[in-house]
Amino acid sequence: MNTMNKITHHLSDQLLIGYSAGTLPEAFNLVVATHLSMCDECRAAAQSYDSVGGALLHAQPTEDLDAAALAKTMALIAKGPKVAPPATAGSDLPDPLSAYIGGGLSDIKWRPIGLGVRQSVLRTSHAATARLLYIPAGAAVPDHGHRGTELTLVLKGAFSDETARFAAGDVEVAGEDLHHKPVAEIGHDCICLAATDAPLRFSAWVPRVAQSILRL
Amino acid sequence: MRVNLDIVQEAGASGYQVAYAVLNSNVFDDQKASIRAVTKTIPKNTWVDHLKRIQTDRDQQAFAELFGYFAPRVKAFLMKSGAAPGLAEDCTQEVMATLWHKAHLFDPSRASVSTWIFTIARNKNIDALRKQRRPEPEELTWGPEAEPEASDILVMQQESQQLSQAMKALPCQQRELIEKAYFGDLSHGQIAAETGLPLGTIKSRLRLALSKLRQTMK
Numbered sequence: 177m178n179t180m181n182k183i184t185h186h187l188s189d190q191l192l193i194g195y196s197a198g199t200l201p202e203a204f205n206l207v208v209a210t211h212l213s214m215c216d217e218c219r220a221a222a223q224s225y226d227s228v229g230g231a232l233l234h235a236q237p238t239e240d241l242d243a244a245a246l247a248k249t250m251a252l253i254a255k256g257p258k259v260a261p262p263a264t265a266g267s268d269l270p271d272p273l274s275a276y277i278g279g280g281l282s283d284i285k286w287r288p289i290g291l292g293v294r295q296s297v298l299r300t301s302h303a304a305t306a307r308l309l310y311i312p313a314g315a316a317v318p319d320h321g322h323r324g325t326e327l328t329l330v331l332k333g334a335f336s337d338e339t340a341r342f343a344a345g346d347v348e349v350a351g352e353d354l355h356h357k358p359v360a361e362i363g364h365d366c367i368c369l370a371a372t373d374a375p376l377r378f379s380a381w382v383p384r385v386a387q388s389i390l391r392l
Numbered sequence: 393m394r395v396n397l398d399i400v401q402e403a404g405a406s407g408y409q410v411a412y413a414v415l416n417s418n419v420f421d422d423q424k425a426s427i428r429a430v431t432k433t434i435p436k437n438t439w440v441d442h443l444k445r446i447q448t449d450r451d452q453q454a455f456a457e458l459f460g461y462f463a464p465r466v467k468a469f470l471m472k473s474g475a476a477p478g479l480a481e482d483c484t485q486e487v488m489a490t491l492w493h494k495a496h497l498f499d500p501s502r503a504s505v506s507t508w509i510f511t512i513a514r515n516k517n518i519d520a521l522r523k524q525r526r527p528e529p530e531e532l533t534w535g536p537e538a539e540p541e542a543s544d545i546l547v548m549q550q551e552s553q554q555l556s557q558a559m560k561a562l563p564c565q566q567r568e569l570i571e572k573a574y575f576g577d578l579s580h581g582q583i584a585a586e587t588g589l590p591l592g593t594i595k596s597r598l599r600l601a602l603s604k605l606r607q608t609m610k
Binding site for chain 1: 452456459460462463464465466467468469471473477480481484485486488489490492493494502503504506507508509510511513514515517518522523524525526527528529530531532551552555556559560570571573574575
């Protein structure tokens with residue numbers, strides 16, 4: 177799925193390497209896989225980083241295997257392949273994300289989190305949290321900072337914060353140093369996929385109370 | 393431009409030599425010339441031919457040879473990533489069985505055999521050790537051309553070998569950093585803590601290592 181507009185905010189090399197190496201938390205992998213589905217440039221970079229993994233595998237010192245390893249593998253092969261779950265086809269969202277939602281945009285179960293902003297938490301491993309955010313046109317996500325890393329991928333519409341403007345396909349990689357207040361652009365509601373590996377830090381007390389209830 | 397790939401194998405003590413594209417007769421001469429200029433030969437020991445034999449003939453001999461080379465390396469990778477020897481052994485066998493079952497999906501114009509096996513082993517690692525799902529990017533639709541271009545296959549395989557050689561030529565420190573990022577199961581923050589280097593240094597070192605790799609490959 178390629179978006180029509182040009183993507184200007186890409187994934188960092190660190191994230192692409194982590195995705196290739198398989199060391200990122202699941203929620204981050206989901207954001208990366210969804211961005212790669214929309215961005216050919218990062219997809220090509222990810223394939224290069226996979227090649228680095230392949231080269232490292234070549235250069236590995238070997239570990240001895242069980243004497244019967246090949247025979248056991250042939251026995252596994254004889255059992256036949258594991259049947260993969262059918263891919264979600266024809267969704268209006270990239271496949272990796274559709275698989276987590278169990279459908280497209282209209283299947284998302286939104287919950288209000290105040291000021292018109294809605295969210296839907298996706299099920300991933302606990303090391304990080306993935307959520308969809310619905311920010312009505314002109315509305316803002318409360319001012320917040322980060323303890324860890326926050327990735328925000330725009331799926332529809334656009335938002336701006338203190339650093340830049342982010343449109344469909346763009347991903348913002350926010351580290352501990354960034355304190356920001358994303359505002360959806362006038363004219364279109366903005367839908368984002370966001371992942372955090374530590375709870376957000378809100379500046380005002382109302383969102384802080386909401387945070388403890390809403391798993392923000 | 394449509395070409396058929398015929399992998400011609402010459403028996404040799406060190407592996408599989410010379411492979412080249414045999415072009416259809418309807419391809420213009422200048423195209424032939426340009427392909428010859430790009431392709432030359434598939435380098436030795438790329439294992440592409442073995443995988444092709446598994447794909448087309450379910451060749452158990454080819455599988456056994458591939459297994460002999462890659463399975464001990466896959467096991468080493470899994471152990472470095474934190475698997476106990478018994479689990480690494482079981483996972484290695486499952487990785488190699490997956491390779492057999494998915495052989496028809498291998499596309500030598502998009503990856504080397506070792507890269508493809510690395511991705512299978514990595515996904516097994518995430519599934520069995522980290523107990524996570526692995527979201528993968530949407531498959532690209534490549535249009536009506538099902539068969540990969542011979543020149544693309546040769547370029548991909550050559551570049552992969554050049555990458556391996558370039559990685560061998562890297563200074564030890566840089567190699568170790570890359571290895572840690574891939575096999576150490578460490579975040580960049582953890583790498584920084586372990587080596588006492590600030591995060592920025594790690595990032596620029598990794599960049600440096602990879603840009604050096606890119607330069608070496610030019």
